[in-house]
Amino acid sequence: MVCVYCSKKTSVVNSRSQSRLNGVWRRRKCLGCGAVFSTLESPAHHLAWQVKGPSSKTTPFIEDKLFLSIYESLKHRDSALVEARQLTETVVAKINSVAHDGMIQASAIINITKVCLNRFDKVASTHYQAFHPDAD
Numbered sequence: 001m002v003c004v005y006c007s008k009k010t011s012v013v014n015s016r017s018q019s020r021l022n023g024v025w026r027r028r029k030c031l032g033c034g035a036v037f038s039t040l041e042s043p044a045h046h047l048a049w050q051v052k053g054p055s056s057k058t059t060p061f062i063e064d065k066l067f068l069s070i071y072e073s074l075k076h077r078d079s080a081l082v083e084a085r086q087l088t089e090t091v092v093a094k095i096n097s098v099a100h101d102g103m104i105q106a107s108a109i110i111n112i113t114k115v116c117l118n119r120f121d122k123v124a125s126t127h128y129q130a131f132h133p134d135a136d
């Protein structure tokens with residue numbers, strides 16, 4: 001990986017596993033300018049997971065789509081952007097436990113998201129359910 005400030009090569013100076021997020025945090029130091037910055041490694045879910053809808057048609061899992069649906073439900077909150085990012089990470093971590101062979105039912109994603117939103121903000125949960133009535 002190259003430096004985000006000068007595009008020279010970098011080396012890893014520290015690394016930690018993030019088990020909750022199924023990721024790896026790394027601290028990198030630039031061999032050119034000496035700058036230090038962090039990177040986060042996580043699975044490429046859009047390549048690994050397929051979502052099966054009601055018609056049995058499958059599509060790649062798009063995390064941004066999940067994020068947008070959560071963000072739309074949290075828009076009434078001042079820190080919706082940050083909270084939607086954190087909740088999306090939580091939902092993705094929970095999806096990981098139901099992604100057998102990389103295939104996930106769309107209804108499972110909706111149900112997991114509803115449960116997470118309901119615990120966090122009842123208004124957001126109600127908003128989300130209005131746009132995702134399919135699952136129970």
Ligand SMILES: [Zn+2]
Pocket residue numbers: 003004005006007008030031032033034035
């Ligand atoms: Zn640099």
